[in-house]
Amino acid sequence: MCDTCGCNVTDANRHLIEGDGRLAQTESGRDAISVLQGLLSENDRLAAHNREHFDSHRVLALNLMSSPGSGKTRLLEETIGALSGELRIAVIEGDLETENDAQRIRDKGVAAVQITTGTACHLDAHMVHDALHALDLDQVDILFIENVGNLVCPASFDLGQHRNVTLLSVTEGDDKPAKYPVMFRAADLMLISKSDLLAVLDDFSPDKAQRHLRELASTAPVHTLSARSGEGMQAWLDWLRSEHSAAKDRAAHGQTLRPAIQPDGQRLHTHEHTHQHAHHGHGRPGHD
Amino acid sequence: MRCSTRNAPGVHELAVCQGLMTQVEQIARREHAARVTRILLRIGPLSGVEPQLLSDAFPIAAAGSVAADAELAIEPQPIRVRCLTCGEESAASTNRLVCGACGDYRTQLLSGDELLLASLELERRDNV
Ligand SMILES: Nc1nc2c(ncn2[C@@H]2O[C@H](COP(=O)(O)OP(=O)(O)O)[C@@H](O)[C@H]2O)c(=O)[nH]1
Ligand SMILES: [Mg+2]
Ligand SMILES: [Zn+2]
Numbered sequence: 562m563c564d565t566c567g568c569n570v571t572d573a574n575r576h577l578i579e580g581d582g583r584l585a586q587t588e589s590g591r592d593a594i595s596v597l598q599g600l601l602s603e604n605d606r607l608a609a610h611n612r613e614h615f616d617s618h619r620v621l622a623l624n625l626m627s628s629p630g631s632g633k634t635r636l637l638e639e640t641i642g643a644l645s646g647e648l649r650i651a652v653i654e655g656d657l658e659t660e661n662d663a664q665r666i667r668d669k670g671v672a673a674v675q676i677t678t679g680t681a682c683h684l685d686a687h688m689v690h691d692a693l694h695a696l697d698l699d700q701v702d703i704l705f706i707e708n709v710g711n712l713v714c715p716a717s718f719d720l721g722q723h724r725n726v727t728l729l730s731v732t733e734g735d736d737k738p739a740k741y742p743v744m745f746r747a748a749d750l751m752l753i754s755k756s757d758l759l760a761v762l763d764d765f766s767p768d769k770a771q772r773h774l775r776e777l778a779s780t781a782p783v784h785t786l787s788a789r790s791g792e793g794m795q796a797w798l799d800w801l802r803s804e805h806s807a808a809k810d811r812a813a814h815g816q817t818l819r820p821a822i823q824p825d826g827q828r829l830h831t832h833e834h835t836h837q838h839a840h841h842g843h844g845r846p847g848h849d
Numbered sequence: 850m851r852c853s854t855r856n857a858p859g860v861h862e863l864a865v866c867q868g869l870m871t872q873v874e875q876i877a878r879r880e881h882a883a884r885v886t887r888i889l890l891r892i893g894p895l896s897g898v899e900p901q902l903l904s905d906a907f908p909i910a911a912a913g914s915v916a917a918d919a920e921l922a923i924e925p926q927p928i929r930v931r932c933l934t935c936g937e938e939s940a941a942s943t944n945r946l947v948c949g950a951c952g953d954y955r956t957q958l959l960s961g962d963e964l965l966l967a968s969l970e971l972e973r974r975d976n977v
């Protein structure tokens with residue numbers, strides 16, 4: 562497999578295997594085995610499987626992340642209302658901060674599956690896969706996965722989503738991207754939420770928040786909005802429309818998409834995945 | 850208070866450790882290992898995993914396994930970026946990943962987000 566052919570070795574870790582090969586005898590007579598696998602490769606495999614489900618059903622899957630209380634569920638409620646009759650939405654709820662998040666979504670007339678994570682502080686690909694069995698993806702255009710309210714670990718676990726959307730509410734510090742770089746680096750879109758409160762919270766500067774995000778080498782777009790007042794909602798809805806149509810086009814051409822920045826293990830897996838693809842699907846005649 | 854939270858491994862790190870153990874056990878089986886004596890990980894500061902918390906979680910995840918007595922070694926990785934504008938490579942920090950030469954924020958991460966099982970040391974059954 563790929564760990565023996567060496568194709569999953571990135572520039573940064575190539576030196577680890579060059580020279581001494583993958584097997585060496587140590588002084589004590591024990592065998593040393595070079596592995597170079599992402600620690601989350603088990604999760605990544607299942608995430609890739611989830612992504613295949615989404616693509617085969619032409620579903621855009623979005624992973625929503627933020628601190629608890631930044632307004633993820635409220636944004637979903639307003640989004641469902643605004644897109645009703647246009648795009649069919651379903652929600653996987655992993656956030657336990659509010660017990661009734663799934664019920665709040667169902668009250669808007671769309672399917673919602675509550676994942677009961679227990680003490681878990683993040684969703685993983687396995688939980689999402691289980692939740693998928695409770696959904697009819699043929700009836701869905703956009704699947705939102707509301708992750709557990711936590712700025713630390715949800716970013717490490719690929720769920721199979723196409724995009725990461727990270728919320729930062731104006732009631733938090735505008736330096737959150739600097740304090741939680743792993744999370745904010747993973748954002749494909751940053752939403753500055755609860756903008757209706759900006760008038761009373763004069764110590765939050767959307768410009769500063771964006772600057773902190775750029776310092777993480779992120780080129781992700783930043784939108785400021787308020788689910789309560791409706792301000793800025795149009796740009797968000799337009800982003801959803803264009804992402805959804807792009808996802809449909811990609812799937813129609815047998816292509817997929819992963820969040821722009823993923824940890825190393827997941828990048829390795831992508832590599833492995835395309836590699837296998839090349840062997841099985843597009844092998845050149847006469848080449849074995 | 851501080852001590853008890855520090856001693857309790859993060860749920861997150863425990864989950865990562867369980868993933869690690871699945872891989873270690875697969876490799877140990879494949880290599881007919883009697884026991885795994887050393888596990889080497891490479892973890893970058895941008896991986897989202899705290900090496901200390903991972904070390905704390907390891908004995909719990911490894912208990913009763915082929916790696917129960919293994920030494921867990923973690924090599925931290927430096928953060929390095931390559932500028933997409935001027936092409937320079939430079940060192941960076943977790944929350945400042947801009948180019949060290951020209952200051953542009955459009956950089957590519959060369960190293961620092963690793964979360965890798967690098968190598969295993971083991972004793973084979975026929976060696977014992
Ligand atoms: N002022 C204001 N409050 C909001 C807005 N969006 C959400 N909230 C409030 O913030 C709290 C947490 O919102 P919720 O959607 O449950 O956050 P979640 O934990 O991220 O899902 C609730 O009391 C919401 O009513 C907003 O745009 N403006
Ligand atoms: Mg919620
Ligand atoms: Zn977690």
Ligand SMILES: [Zn+2]
Pocket residue numbers: 932933934935936937948949950951952953
């Ligand atoms: Zn530069």
